Amino acid sequence: MLRHAVAIAALALATAGLGAQSALALDEPKVPEDVAAYVATDLVPRLADLYGPGTKAGSVATFDATTKVGAVRRVLAFTKSFVSGSPSAASTELTNNWVAPVLSKDDSVLGLATVWINPASDLPELASFDPGTKIATALAAAPAGSLLVHDDARHAWFASDGTTITPLIPGDSGVKSTLPNSAFQKLIVADSNAPGDAAPQNQGLLVAGLVLGIVVVLLAVFVLLPDRRKRARGTTAIEKPTPEA
Secondary structure: OHHHHHHHHHHHHHHHHHHHHHHOOOOOOOOOHHHHHHHHHOHHHHHHHHHOOOOOOOOOOOOOOOOEEOOOEEEEEEOHHHHHOOOOOOOEEEEEEEEEEEEOOOOOEEEEEEEEEEOOOOEEEEEEEEEOOHHHHHHHOOOOOOEEEEEHHHOEEEEEOOOEEEEEEOOOOOOOOOEEHHHHHHHHHHHHOOHHHOHHHHHHHHHHHHHHHHHHHHHHHHHHHHHHHHHHHHHHHHHOOOOOO
16 A cells, blocks of 8 residues: 555656656747748749859858758747736747758858748748858757747847747847746846837937927028018008109
8 A cells, every 4th residue: 555655656756747847848839831841842942043053142151952951940929918018928929930040061051041921922932041150050059948039129039948038149138148937028128118218219309399490490581581571672662752743
């Protein structure tokens, strides 16, 4: 009986351990078949059309039959509710973008391709290509079990495992190390509410006021002043006495 209870307790601990591990890892979203097919057959020819086979993109890239494409990954974004400070909001959401590193025949990184499904045609297309190694190499360093998050507003890339957020390319975020979701949210909200953000708006109002003032002055000079002069000349002509016969 005691042995049976010990076995049950051990099984419970093992299950709890597995649950904790799974909570710290997220499943990579499955790549749609049409996106996977485009990347496999049409992406490199499209890059060759844009850059030309044998020409350089960045420092070393050539696009031909030897060019390879690495693993395709779905791109996420932070939800508006999360970055606005809602404590119960989901931190991330799916976007209509997938990224993949483009490699030479010797596995050198040529750049990062972004593919999207064009809403107008409902077909996958090349959305953009970032030549060079910086972005592709940074994204490859994402911790295992995490998902890629692009923060376009801050020109940054992060990795999220569901409970923590790790900067891959910090951009303008000010994030320098892995943070729990709550700490990351507070930092982003504080940065968004910083007084420096209001300065461009105040400066814009000042410029608008100056422009309006200049318009009023010009209106007075070119419209009102000539009109007053004209009326003054008319009054003088009426009041001038006619010579006696």
